[in-house]
Amino acid sequence: MKRILSVLFIFSVFVTGAYRSAYADEGPFIYFYNPETNINNFASLKRGFDVYLVDHGGYLFQPFDIKETFESAIQGKKGDVYLLSNWHLKALQQKNIPLKIALVGTSKGNTMQRKVLSAKKDITDVSMLKNTVVAGAGSEEYIQSVLKQILGKDQEALLKDIKILIVPKDIDAIMAVGFGMATAAISAESSLEKLAMINPNQHRELHSLGVSEKDYFLIAATLKKPDQKEEQLLEVLRKMPDADAGEENLRMLGIDGWRALQ
Amino acid sequence: MKIRNFCKVLILLTVFWISAGFAQPSKILIVNSDNSVYRYQTIATEFKKIIQQNAYQVAELNLNSHADAETELKQLIQQENPGLIYTIGTKAYLLARDYTHNRKLLFSAAINWRRLDIAEGTYGVANELASAQEISLLRYFLPSIKTIGLLYSDKFSREYVESIKKDALSVGINVVTKAINEDKEIGDALNGLLPKIELFWIISDPVVLSNKESVKTIFQSAQQQKKPVYAYSDVYIEQGAVLAVSADSDTIGRQSASFVLMMDKDKVSEGTVQSPAGSTITLNKCVLDALRLNFNKDALDSINKVVGCEK
Numbered sequence: 001m002k003r004i005l006s007v008l009f010i011f012s013v014f015v016t017g018a019y020r021s022a023y024a025d026e027g028p029f030i031y032f033y034n035p036e037t038n039i040n041n042f043a044s045l046k047r048g049f050d051v052y053l054v055d056h057g058g059y060l061f062q063p064f065d066i067k068e069t070f071e072s073a074i075q076g077k078k079g080d081v082y083l084l085s086n087w088h089l090k091a092l093q094q095k096n097i098p099l100k101i102a103l104v105g106t107s108k109g110n111t112m113q114r115k116v117l118s119a120k121k122d123i124t125d126v127s128m129l130k131n132t133v134v135a136g137a138g139s140e141e142y143i144q145s146v147l148k149q150i151l152g153k154d155q156e157a158l159l160k161d162i163k164i165l166i167v168p169k170d171i172d173a174i175m176a177v178g179f180g181m182a183t184a185a186i187s188a189e190s191s192l193e194k195l196a197m198i199n200p201n202q203h204r205e206l207h208s209l210g211v212s213e214k215d216y217f218l219i220a221a222t223l224k225k226p227d228q229k230e231e232q233l234l235e236v237l238r239k240m241p242d243a244d245a246g247e248e249n250l251r252m253l254g255i256d257g258w259r260a261l262q
Numbered sequence: 263m264k265i266r267n268f269c270k271v272l273i274l275l276t277v278f279w280i281s282a283g284f285a286q287p288s289k290i291l292i293v294n295s296d297n298s299v300y301r302y303q304t305i306a307t308e309f310k311k312i313i314q315q316n317a318y319q320v321a322e323l324n325l326n327s328h329a330d331a332e333t334e335l336k337q338l339i340q341q342e343n344p345g346l347i348y349t350i351g352t353k354a355y356l357l358a359r360d361y362t363h364n365r366k367l368l369f370s371a372a373i374n375w376r377r378l379d380i381a382e383g384t385y386g387v388a389n390e391l392a393s394a395q396e397i398s399l400l401r402y403f404l405p406s407i408k409t410i411g412l413l414y415s416d417k418f419s420r421e422y423v424e425s426i427k428k429d430a431l432s433v434g435i436n437v438v439t440k441a442i443n444e445d446k447e448i449g450d451a452l453n454g455l456l457p458k459i460e461l462f463w464i465i466s467d468p469v470v471l472s473n474k475e476s477v478k479t480i481f482q483s484a485q486q487q488k489k490p491v492y493a494y495s496d497v498y499i500e501q502g503a504v505l506a507v508s509a510d511s512d513t514i515g516r517q518s519a520s521f522v523l524m525m526d527k528d529k530v531s532e533g534t535v536q537s538p539a540g541s542t543i544t545l546n547k548c549v550l551d552a553l554r555l556n557f558n559k560d561a562l563d564s565i566n567k568v569v570g571c572e573k
Contacts, residue, residue, distance in 0.1 A: 037563070044568040131527045133520045135539060165520045167540040168510050169564045171402065179392055181517060181539040194560070198401040199394075201432055254563035 028233055032063040032083040032253070033070035034218065035139035038168050040065065041252065048249045056236045067139065074099065078222075079229050081237065083253070086216040087142060098224050102234050105218035105255030107190065115212040116192060117150045119177060119184035126155050126209050132183035135165045135173040146186055150210040171195065178202040184209065217255050288345025289319040290522065291338060293358045295351025295371075296326040301511045302350045305371055308515025309348065316523060325354060335361055346522060352378070359384070366525065370518050371511075374466065375535060376421070385525065385534055387518050390466065390494065391509050392537035393422065394429040399507050399541060400492055401433055402564070404461070406556040410492070411438040411459030413451050413480075415469035422465065445472045452483040464493045464503070477501065490553050496544040499569055504549040513540025542566050 030049065042063040049061030064070035067088075074082055074097060082099065084092075092099055104111045123129065136143035143164050151158055165182055167173050170191035176182040178199070189211075196203040220237055222230045240246030241257040250256055290313060297303050310320055321342040325331040339347075339361055346366045349355040355369040359381055369386040372378060380386075391399075400407065410430070414423045423439055430437045438458050440451045448470065456462065462484050464471070471477060481502045484491050493503040517539050524530050543564060548571035550557055 039564065039566055041566045041568075044565070047570075048568070131524070131529055133524060163520050163523055165513075165539060166516055167513050168542070168566070171399075171564060172510075172513070172540045175395055175398060176539040179395065179537055179539075181536045194402065198405070199398045199433055202398070248559075248562065251559050251562040252565070252568075 027060055028079045028081075028229065029073075030059060030061045030081050030083060030233070030237070031070060031073050032061065033065075033067060033088070034083070034085050034253075035067065035088055035142040036085045036137070037254065038137045038139070038166055040168070045249075045252055048245070048252060052240070052243070052245050052249055053236065056239075057232065059233055059236065071097075074223070078224075078227060079233075080222075081230060081233050082221045084219055084221065085142075086219050087145065089219050089221060099221040100224055100226075101219050101261055102222050102226055102230075103220040103238060103258040103260055104216045105220075105250075105253070106257040106259050107217055107255050110217075111259055112214040112216055113188050113190060114214050115146045115150070115186055116189050117147065117184055117186055117209045117211070118174065118192060118206045119209055120205050121207050123183060123209065126151055126158065129184055129209075130158055130161045133163045133165050133181070134184045134186065135167050135176040135182035136186035137167055137169045137173055140164050140166055143186055146212050149212050150186075152210075174206070175199075175202070178205060218253060220258065288526075289321060289342055291342055291344035291347045292320060292322045293335065293347060293349045293354040294322065294324045294326075295349075295353035297324040298326055299351070302371060304511040305350050305515040305518070308512045309350075309519045312516055312519035313522065316519075318522075325357065332357060339363070339365075346525075348518060348522070368518060368521060368525075370514050377418075380533070380535075383532070385521065385530065385532075387514055387521060387536050388538060389509060389514075390538075391507065391541060392429075393426040394432075395537060395541065396494070396507055397426065397430050397433060397435060399543070400461075400463075400505070401435065403505055403543070403545070403558055403561050404490075404492075404555060405558050407461045408434065409436045409438060409459050410461045410463050411440070411455045412463040412465055413440050413442055413448065413455065413470045414465060414467045415443065416441045417443075418469060419465060419467045426465075442469060445469060445476045448476050448479050449483070452480065456483060456487045456489050459489065461490045461492055464491060464498060466494050488553060490549065490555055496542070496567070499544050499546050502546070502549055504546050504553065504555065506544045508542050509538035510540035510542045514538050544569065547571075 042065060045063050046061055053059040053061055089099055134147065144159065148156060148159060167176060170187040171194060173185040174187050174191060174195050177185045220234060226234060238258045240250050247256065292306060294302055294306055297306060313320060321338060321344060323335055323338055328334045335357060344365065346368060347358050347362060349358045349369045350371050352372045355372045355378065359367060362383065367384045371389050373389050375386055375388055427437045438455060440455050442448060442451050464480065481491065485502060490504040491502060493506045495508050496506040499506050517536065521530065521536065544567045545565045546569045548569065
């Protein structure tokens with residue numbers, strides 16, 4: 001038994017080591033992490049992007065579901081592109097990581113969106129959210145920060161008495177209010193528009209308790225100013241909406257194109 | 263004078279101890295039907311994460327690890343004296359409900375909870391999404407579908423089908439239904455139903471899904487008549503369903519934990535059973551493309567898994 005275990009151990013070390021070294025030689029990469037969504041669709045994202053990118057310059061896509069792992073990838077070499085939220089980018093810049101915005105994601109011609117705190121109409125103001133559940137998609141840290149911004153200084157103390165329920169996507173969060181699993185929801189403005197389309201009765205029952213400041217949908221960033229190789233990769237990204245497969249991949253990220261910041 | 267001071271101190275100490283006792287969250291006993299089942303394990307992990315962050319103590323009993331789980335449960339309840347019992351899966355609920363002794367009981371992942379005998383002091387997070395959620399999500403992903411059809415047994419699913427019809431009507435979808443009494447009727451029922459509808463919906467009905475042959479008949483008939491199939495579970499994706507919508511396990515665990523926190527603040531009405539707040543979506547793009555269905559591209563960011571034609 002011991003012998004079998006030893007052989008298995010040596011074999012696993014060899015396989016993982018070989019995989020890692022092969023992996024290290026590949027790329028350049030597009031790294032992705034977004035705390036504003038909680039959908040576990042990484043396998044489909046990776047497959048979709050890799051198929052597209054391999055045919056457009058041999059690039060690879062690597063999504064992350066753990067913030068720290070994504071952040072440790074950023075500390076690496078030049079040549080890669082990072083897709084992340086602007087909220088996260090600002091936090092990293094404060095830690096002196098020299099990320100620079102290269103492209104911003106677009107959706108229906110817009111580059112920015114607001115987050116809305118919505119509840120049923122019997123919840124007339126935010127003070128009524130004490131000891132209630134607020135649903136939202138994304139990391140808890142992100143939802144807390146949006147909620148803090150919407151509540152403002154006057155109502156900030158409420159935060160400790162609000163329980164955040166993390167759900168996979170915006171539409172789940174809003175529907176959780178309609179079906180009584182949460183008292184309020186944090187979602188993008190566009191998600192409320194989607195609810196109005198699919199369930200107008202439920203949408204009519206909701207109203208806004210507050211909105212956040214506008215922020216970018218998604219950012220494509222590089223370490224410092226993009227070099228020639230990074231420019232090439234950014235160009236591939238920028239042209240993705242021109243092909244059906246490319247556009248489909250972008251839509252899986254919640255955007256339909258890219259725009260350079262003026 | 264000294265005795266008076268001593269009494270004051272004693273009263274103050276008593277008040278402190280009592281209030282400290284009330285502030286302390288009670289202990290929770292998690293009874294898991296089978297922690298080797300990934301779904302149950304996920305629910306337990308997410309539940310514990312939040313509950314322990316909020317300073318609750320947790321004891322656990324995994325029914326699959328004990329030959330005499332009933333005796334083990336009785337002993338554990340006596341030993342740990344939990345304020346609440348949280349069950350995961352039907353087996354755990356059916357066992358635990360007889361030993362609550364006025365304790366609160368919260369169930370989750372119990373299949374079709376409406377068929378269970380629910381005692382007083384029992385709360386729950388359902389295993390299945392509410393029909394209104396399923397219809398809203400169907401409308402979100404496939405907005406052009408206006409007439410859907412389903413088979414059901416009157417004995418097991420009448421109320422559920424009634425709620426489906428009502429919810430569908432409120433969002434402008436017409437539901438054509440056909441009741442069957444036994445699986446032998448499926449072929450004829452489908453022949454009558456499929457020409458009248460744009461999409462067939464598989465609901466979790468024990469008569470309709472009584473055996474593999476019934477499921478095969480449904481998919482073969484739907485394929486012959488080029489009708490897409492919408493399912494309540496992603497196990498049907500491989501057989502040819504175009505879209506599957508089910509409850510998200512991680513969210514059930516987190517939701518159950520939030521439920522407990524709200525229960526302890528008296529913010530939950532007795533006997534409340536919530537629908538799951540999170541959904542998992544699987545899209546079969548191979549079938550979608552083959553049937554040339556009109557899919558809402560804006561909803562692609564809400565899909566958990568896209569399955570292509572490659573096997």
